[in-house]
Amino acid sequence: HLAVPREYGLMVVDVWSSLAALEAFEGNEEFRRVLRESGLPEPELRIYPVHNLGWPVDAMPMYR
Numbered sequence: 001h002l003a004v005p006r007e008y009g010l011m012v013v014d015v016w017s018s019l020a021a022l023e024a025f026e027g028n029e030e031f032r033r034v035l036r037e038s039g040l041p042e043p044e045l046r047i048y049p050v051h052n053l054g055w056p057v058d059a060m061p062m063y064r
Contacts, residue, residue: 012043015050022047 002013016022025031026045035042 009041019047 004011004013014022016025026043
């Protein structure tokens with residue numbers, strides 16, 4: 001997880017073990033509720049494939 005302040009807002013970068021894992025997190029109602037209650041805008045997702053992470057993704061704890 002990496003969060004970087006940008007001139008247009010906050011950019012957050014995460015690496016997911018699969019598209020299904022990302023979709024499960026992004027669609028989670030508690031995640032959506034926290035965004036709404038904190039006044040944050042809906043995230044604009046940009047999905048890029050990772051070709052070489054440098055360590056096995058499955059060895060890292062991930063959101064499920």
